[in-house]
Amino acid sequence: MLGEGIIKGLAETARNFVGSYVEADRLTTVQYPEERLPTKEAARNFPFLVFDGNDAHAGMRCVACQICEKECPPQCIYIEKSKDKKPDYVGKPQFYPKIFDIDVSVCMSCQICVEVCPFEAIKMDTEFELSNTDRFAGLLFDKHQLAKSNEYYRKIHPAEAAAVDGRLAAEKAKAEAKTKADVEAKAKAAAAAAKTAAPPPPKPAPIPTT
Amino acid sequence: MSEGVIDHDLAAGVSPVSPVPQPDGSGQPTYTLTHKTSPAGGTEGDLLEVAMGPQHPSTHGVFRMDVALDGERVVKLKPVFGYLHRNHEKIAEGTTYLGSMPYTDRLDYFCSLTNNWAYALAVEKLAGLQPPERAEYIRVITAELTRLQNHTCLIGFLLQDMGASGTPLMYAFREREKILDLFESLTGARMMCNYMRFGGCRCDLPPGWLEQAKQVVGNYPRFLDEFDRFLSENEILLARTQGVGVLSRGLAVDAGITGPMLRASGVNYDIRKVDKYGIYDRFQFRVPLGEHGDTYDRYMIRLLEMRESLNILQTALRDIPTGPIMDAKAKIRGFRPKPGEAYGRIEAPKGELGFYLISDGGPNPYRYRVRPPSLINLTVLEDMCLGHIVADVVVILGSVDIVLGEADR
Numbered sequence: 113m114l115g116e117g118i119i120k121g122l123a124e125t126a127r128n129f130v131g132s133y134v135e136a137d138r139l140t141t142v143q144y145p146e147e148r149l150p151t152k153e154a155a156r157n158f159p160f161l162v163f164d165g166n167d168a169h170a171g172m173r174c175v176a177c178q179i180c181e182k183e184c185p186p187q188c189i190y191i192e193k194s195k196d197k198k199p200d201y202v203g204k205p206q207f208y209p210k211i212f213d214i215d216v217s218v219c220m221s222c223q224i225c226v227e228v229c230p231f232e233a234i235k236m237d238t239e240f241e242l243s244n245t246d247r248f249a250g251l252l253f254d255k256h257q258l259a260k261s262n263e264y265y266r267k268i269h270p271a272e273a274a275a276v277d278g279r280l281a282a283e284k285a286k287a288e289a290k291t292k293a294d295v296e297a298k299a300k301a302a303a304a305a306a307k308t309a310a311p312p313p314p315k316p317a318p319i320p321t322t
Numbered sequence: 323m324s325e326g327v328i329d330h331d332l333a334a335g336v337s338p339v340s341p342v343p344q345p346d347g348s349g350q351p352t353y354t355l356t357h358k359t360s361p362a363g364g365t366e367g368d369l370l371e372v373a374m375g376p377q378h379p380s381t382h383g384v385f386r387m388d389v390a391l392d393g394e395r396v397v398k399l400k401p402v403f404g405y406l407h408r409n410h411e412k413i414a415e416g417t418t419y420l421g422s423m424p425y426t427d428r429l430d431y432f433c434s435l436t437n438n439w440a441y442a443l444a445v446e447k448l449a450g451l452q453p454p455e456r457a458e459y460i461r462v463i464t465a466e467l468t469r470l471q472n473h474t475c476l477i478g479f480l481l482q483d484m485g486a487s488g489t490p491l492m493y494a495f496r497e498r499e500k501i502l503d504l505f506e507s508l509t510g511a512r513m514m515c516n517y518m519r520f521g522g523c524r525c526d527l528p529p530g531w532l533e534q535a536k537q538v539v540g541n542y543p544r545f546l547d548e549f550d551r552f553l554s555e556n557e558i559l560l561a562r563t564q565g566v567g568v569l570s571r572g573l574a575v576d577a578g579i580t581g582p583m584l585r586a587s588g589v590n591y592d593i594r595k596v597d598k599y600g601i602y603d604r605f606q607f608r609v610p611l612g613e614h615g616d617t618y619d620r621y622m623i624r625l626l627e628m629r630e631s632l633n634i635l636q637t638a639l640r641d642i643p644t645g646p647i648m649d650a651k652a653k654i655r656g657f658r659p660k661p662g663e664a665y666g667r668i669e670a671p672k673g674e675l676g677f678y679l680i681s682d683g684g685p686n687p688y689r690y691r692v693r694p695p696s697l698i699n700l701t702v703l704e705d706m707c708l709g710h711i712v713a714d715v716v717v718i719l720g721s722v723d724i725v726l727g728e729a730d731r
Contacts, residue, residue: 117555222424
């Protein structure tokens with residue numbers, strides 16, 4: 113009979129319409145500004161810089177090595193290295209970024225900067241409500257806007273942050289043990305002989321691999 | 323039922339009995355031009371030239387068809403590409419191998435994970451990397467999920483083009499949302515996944531992901547059945563699609579058409595079966611084939627392919643082993659494959675997606691070329707549209723399944 117297929121199809125529409133009142137599976141709309149879905153653990157939007165402790169400058173993990181700047185496919189990162197150094201989380205003097213800008217209007221959220229960073233300094237944010245009336249300066253984030261605390265990182269990516277914290281703690285323990293051993297060795301060498309040869313300079317800490 | 327024969331029983335007993343327009347089966351409905359064509363190549367008399375697009379809602383992006391119409395009949399159609407050209411290949415030759423991985427997401431933005439896989443496959447051939455077992459399973463799972471959501475959306479868009487405004491597309495998007503949620507919790511992004519790496523995958527499955535995926539896959543047949551009952555027997559859909567836009571077997575092969583469009587014309591060619599790339603030799607699935615090569619067959623092929631994809635998914639989700647997800651030889655920074663060339667191709671939801679790479683030993687490819695299924699499937703558009711009315715052009719274009727991000731690159 114002509115029209116049978118249409119009637120059958122309309123029965124499906126009716127099933128979906130009625131079903132949307134009783135089944136969550138059929139009504140998936142979320143009234144966005146009032147209702148919000150929880151962000152996923154892996155969600156990513158734009159990068160930010162992680163710092164330890166309370167002081168963004170003192171705790172900044174970034175050492176301005178500029179690897180992310182080179183690897184960034186759309187080249188949205190601009191870094192200028194500092195002239196002086198500040199101690200990093202193991203106490204070793206390191207450069208820090210004098211300027212660290214990310215143009216989020218260019219960034220394509222690919223996360224390659226996070227993958228290549230050997231210092232766990234840059235991570236992906238989940239903040240997405242970034243609308244701005246100034247499309248140039250308003251979307252060019254500088255070092256101060258990008259710096260966010262490790263607590264914030266733990267809040268948005270708990271599992272990932274715990275793994276990173278574990279790795280960094282292990283690094284720190286290793287570095288501390290090494291400095292201790294170095295100090296002991298130095299003392300021993302100084303005590304053992306009055307040779308003129310200077311003790312060998314301490315080897316730089318190995319760059320942790322990602 | 324032997325492999326390679328369309329199984330219409332699967333689709334609730336519907337058989338696409340479409341009238342073949344030509345008795346000799348040669349393909350195109352002939353149409354005699356009743357008006358003069360001027361010597362300069364333009365048209366005169368009552369022929370009307372219409373530019374459909376680039377801002378036409380039916381063209382699925384910025385694409386233009388210059389159509390010459392005699393009344394409502396199409397007598398000439400010229401596709402015009404390039405509005406979305408983004409210099410993808412040249413950019414990839416200037417950036418590192420890893421750096422162009424996120425750009426491949428933007429080719430066919432519906433199926434970023436299959437794009438990733440095709441590119442990773444080409445680079446892996448070039449560098450001699452072998453992804454571990456678990457990574458191969460993850461790739462199959464994500465690729466089949468991508469196929470599911472692509473075909474679901476395609477049917478929604480096709481119906482939207484036919485004038486069924488809203489409902490089928492919204493149902494399709496509701497189901498797609500569930501798959502995109504899976505992608506988001508795995509890769510961090512819903513569409514621009516950037517997930518696969520040379521020699522494996524970027525990160526392991528998060529806890530609970532497999533259960534969630536099993537649930538989505540388990541609920542999918544219900545939706546497909548509903549969709550089937552909802553649309554496949556609808557008289558309006560039959561009238562609009564059967565016998566419309568017939569693509570003959572010979573022309574499909576000659577023009578290099580791949581994917582569901584080729585199989586709808588009755589050619590048994592699926593790269594998953596032909597190449598057995600990855601671990602596709604471990605899965606049992608059939609390749610649905612069409613008989614008439616018309617728009618209805620192309621619609622039905624997608625529906626049947628989704629059911630086969632569900633079978634693959636169920637096997638893969640059951641059998642996935644534990645273990646590493648990256649080849650131990652793979653490295654992220656300082657990746658320089660040896661000089662040579664490689665072509666990696668996969669069965670993307672739209673057809674054969676291939677990446678051709680030449681390496682000169684440097685950090686970036688010397689030559690990078692994409693073989694996009696959308697572009698090559700579009701080349702037969704004129705042959706399919708001649709003699710049909712202009713409203714059918716929209717439906718035929720919808721059944722080709724194009725994404726302009728890939729056609730124009």
